[in-house]
Amino acid sequence: MSFLNPFALLAMAAVAVPLFLHFFNLRQPRTVEFSSLAFVKELQASAVQRVRIKEWLLLALRMLAIASLGMAFAQPTLTSNLGGMAASAPTAHAVVVDNSLSMTADGASGAYFDQAIQKAQGVLQTVEQGDEALLWPTARSGARRPEPTTNTGVVRQSLAELEPQAGAASLAEAVGRAADATRQADAPQAVVYVVSDLQASTLGDSVATRVPDGVQVQLLPVETQAQSNVGVSDVTVTSRIAEVNQPVQLEATLTNHGPDPLDDYMASVYLAGDRVAQSTTTLEPGLATTVSFTVTPQTRGWLDGAVVTEDDDFPVDDRHHFALHVPEERRVLRVRGDGQDTRYLDLALSSEMVADRIAFRTTAIDERELASAELGRYDAVLLAGPRSLSSGEVDALTRFVDRGGGLLLFPNAQARPEDYNALLGRLNAGSFRGFSGTLSGDQTVASFEQVDLQHPLFEGVFQEQRREEASVERPDLYYVMNFRPSGQAGQTLIELSNGRPFLHEARHGRGRLLTAAVAPTRAWSDLPVRGLFVPLLYRSVYYLSATTSVAGEQLVAGRPAELRVTGVAPDASVRVRGPDGIEVTPEQRTLFGATLLQVGGTLTTPGLYDVQAGSTRARRVAVNINPAESNLQGASPEAASEQLQNATGAPMQTVAAAEAGDLEETLRTRRAGTELWNVFLLLALVFLAAEMLVASQWAPETTSTQTDASPSRRPK
Incomplete structure (x- = not known):
């Protein structure tokens, strides 16, 4: 008492x-x-x-x-909740309002967010003279940290301007931070009021935010009801090569968060504003389903893409954005080894040979210049027969592949096995075991035996209907490098009649290495004068240079992230422009051949964002809502109270719906006790x-x- x-x-x-x-x-x-x-x-x-x-x-x-x-x-x-004779002492009131996107749903008593605003206004009615108050939204858009104030008019104005938005923090984190903000108040006591739909998927996370001792927490749940919703949690461009008028494969992951199965459910793909594909499937309650699409881009550049689902109770997540990159050109660095003949290589990559296709912007350097080259500025690097590779060059090439670059290695007849093996070993590709045959000879030592025509590298080389039965030319090879694959994350694309690889792919980090068994000269084989040479070389370089460029990054709205942008001058000012036209300048620093952007919680509007370097668009990034927000199922007040108490360490008290009729009187009684x-x-x-x-x-x-x-x- x-x-x-x-x-x-x-x-x-x-x-x-x-x-x-x-x-x-x-x-x-x-x-x-x-x-x-x-x-x-x-x-x-x-x-x-x-x-x-x-x-x-x-x-x-x-x-x-x-x-x-x-x-x-x-x-x-x-x-009394506040205890003792101090029940009438000045109090700091922190009102945590859940303004996540789930609050846009409608219930029997109206929209969740409208209910939340009414309850928050009722809380502010209990603020007395000498008390302090602050409003703490769960989604804050990187705004200035709210501070307690005795002027409740300021808090009411902030409440009136509040809107639901993406990028909300978990409820447990918001409660902990709001309680911590009350420490700035002069009032000796603090109460945190939590107004939320208690969405189960966003209550708390693995990082607990502790509430200071002595701070009381009151839960004020809004009235909710069961919702039917299908959310798109992910969109992946599975094709590694995207060209105009060539098919590109997509996969979308759909989850039925409703209570009933959905038969013949239709999802569509929009590209550059036009619907270009659709697919139907059956969605079981609570299960994720992968749906495949085939789209054919008609133009080059960064194309706006979206997977759109049918209308449901939660329209906010009916459109999942992605970006498809059909590049105008690819940046290729060609490193010419000492004494190597690269005439056929230069001709195969020239603009005359790749007319009506994507152009390669090729930069040619000698082997001795490799150590000082900025590899991060290029999409692919061609090593045209280097005679030796220093340890520094091996380190640089390994970093280049690990960070998403493509590397094509042609051998040199004067190369030492240990020089090549240092690079091959770092990339877990295999080892170089010497040579077979005679340079400029007339005796064939091997030819093509098996070709993996289903590999993405061969897309477009043959007509689709003939791809299974296509007949591949069999060039005569006079001198070949004996390469032994490691078997770790590797694949032989063309196998020779002697059982060794002619063209082998090794994956490392985010990049790839293609190793050829012959140099592109007539002294090694007659391949350079065969009809297969140009399309095979073109597709190899295109495949390698497309490692990181087919699709833009997909970020979660409001969540901090890093963007690694290549092809940007170190002194260039990089900006990010949102779908609403607003530009922000993120913190940036220069890395190995790239610029790293630190994107904080400022990207909160779902849509496509352009990364601008001057007047040039360097990348396009898709921002979507957190997939957890698509699951609108709410936790019971008892379960939510227990989970939040475990996360914050503070006892929770719930104002039941029956008590919320006269919220102001109920809270006053809760604060002072039963008189x-x-x-x-x-x-x-x-x-x-x-x-x-x-x-x-x-x-x-x-x-x-x-x-x-x-x-x-x-x-x-």
Whole structure:
């Protein structure tokens, strides 16, 4: 029990007044004998005893009445949340409003967010003079950290301007940070009110945010109902090569978050604003399903893409954005080894040979310049027969492949196996075991035996309907490098008749290495004069240079991320332009051949963002909502309270729906406790009424005197 007016307890001293008067009246008077009063001595002791009982009863009733009045004026309360006599002390009120996108759903009592605003306004009605308040949205758009203020008008204005948006933090994190913000308040006490739909998928995460000791947390859930929704959690461009008028494969992951199965559910793909593909499937409740699409881009550049689902109860996630890159050109670095003939190689990559196809912007350097080259500026590197590779060059090439670059290695007849093996070993590709045959000879030592025509590298080389039965030319090879694959993340695309690889792919990090068994000269084979040479070389370079360029990154709205952008000058100012036209300049630093952008929680609007370097678009990035927000299932108040308590370490109390009718009164009672002054006032009135009845109606001395005096009137 606590007291809102504890100083009124001083009036309890008045309880001693009736007691003092009672004992004062009990003073024994001096005895004077009168003969006319002699008959009084005959009164029995029982009459005196009854008089004393009445006096003590009246004394008790008067003292209880005064004590009850004193307690009523002290305003006693029970079950106070803030405890003790400090219940009326100044308090810091932190209102956590869930403005995540799930709050845009509609319920039986209206939109979740509208309910939340009403409840938050009810909380602010309880803020009294001397209190402080702050509004803490779960999605803050990187805005300045809210601070407590005694001006509730500022908080009300912020509440009126609040809107649902993507990028909300988990509820546990928001509660912890809001509670921590109350430390800046001068008020000795703090209460955090949490207004939310208690969406189960976004209640908390693995990183707990502790609430300071002494801060109370009240849950104010809005009224929700079951929702039917299908969300797109991911879109992947599975094709490694994207060209105009060539098919590109996509995969989308759809999850049915509703309670019922959905038959013949249709999803569509939009590219550059046009619907270009659609697919139907059956979606089981609670399960993720992968749907495949085939699209054919008609133009080059960064194309806007989206997978769109059918209308449902949560339209916010009906469109999942992605970017498809059909490049105008690829940046290729060609490193010419000492004494190597690269005429056929240069001709195969020239603009005349790749007319109507993507052009390669080729930069040619000599082997001795490789150590100083900025490899990160290129999409692919062709090593045209290097004679040796230093340890520094091996390190640089390994980093280049690991970060997503493509590398094509042609051998040199004067190369030492240990030089090549240093690079091959770092990339887990295999090892170089010497050569077979004779340079410029006329005796064939091997030819093509098997070709993996299903590999993406051969897409477009043959007509699709003939791809399975296509007949591949079999060039004569006079001199070949004996290469032994490691078997780790590798694949032989063309196998020779001697059982060794002619063209082998090894994957490392985010990049790839293609190793050829011959140099592109007539001294090694007649391949350079075959019709297969140009398309095979073109597709190899295109495949390698497309490692990181087919699709743009997909980021989660409001979540910090890093973007690695290549082809940007180190001193260039890089900006990010959103779908609303607003530009931000993220923090950036220069890495090995690239610029690293630190994107904070500023990208909160779903859509496509352009990374601009000057007037040039360097990349296009897709930003989508957190897939967890698509699951609208809410947790029960009991389960949410337990989960939040485990995450924050603070006890949770829930204002049930039945108590929310008069939220202001409920919260005031919760804050101060259940007031008992009216109970004590009623008791005081009862005690006073009882005292009056006893004093006026009960006369034990009269009854006893008449009864006891009757024997003296008997006849003599």
